[in-house]
Amino acid sequence: MxxxxxxxxxxxxxxxxxxxxxxxxxxxxxxxxxxxxxxxxxxxxxxxxxxxxxxxxxxxxxxxxRAQGKELYETYETLSRFFDEVLELEASEQEAMELAGIISKTVATRLKATLLSDSPIGVNSET
Missing domain, CATH: 1.10.10.10 (Winged helix-like DNA-binding domain superfamily/Winged helix DNA-binding domain)
Known part of the structure; x- marks a missing residue:
């Protein structure tokens, strides 16, 4: 889809x-x-x-x-935030819109958890 x-x-x-x-x-x-x-x-x-x-x-x-749209919107918000805050892309919302229906719910959930965590992205917390 x-x-x-x-x-x-x-x-x-x-x-x-x-x-x-x-x-x-x-x-x-x-x-x-x-x-x-x-x-x-x-x-x-x-x-x-x-x-x-x-x-x-x-x-x-x-x-x-509406239910599917809400799920896509949640992924879109996470991706948009990642592209804006981490990758500092100017077109973060457009990029997020293009990818929201492509990534899995698992990836979106883990990305959201990573964005909300206190540790820097990409840093292993077990060190």
Whole structure:
């Protein structure tokens, strides 16, 4: 669900900022894709039950889509923080958006625990 995950996360983020339904143009801008490609993906997400999509109105998250979006958002937040605070990337949020649906929940959980720990990242605490 790699490409689909990026769209689902974008919809989740836009819903948090605004209300539903989310306009396809706003989603396209968020993921940096064309409106045509976005419409195609919205139709796919709709057929998979993640969103309810109505042409010319926009997309609304289904309960399953909202739950998956929340999980992606938590990973996105962790990655964004890592890219910003540790790697000092300027495009930390965009990088996080692209990777949120790719890394496993285990990696995201361990990365979050590492960011919250008091020891510097990469330092073995058993020394």
């Amino acid at each position: 790699t490409g689909a995950a990026q769209y689902l996360l974008a919809i989740y983020l836009l819903v948090r900022q605004n209300s539903e339904p989310v306009a396809p143009g706003a989603i396209a801008a968020k993921v940096g894709r064309s409106k045509a490609a976005t419409t195609e993906m919205l139709q796919r997400l709709d057929s998979n039950g993640w969103i309810d999509y109505e042409p010319y109105q926009g997309a609304s998250l289904t309960p399953n889509g």
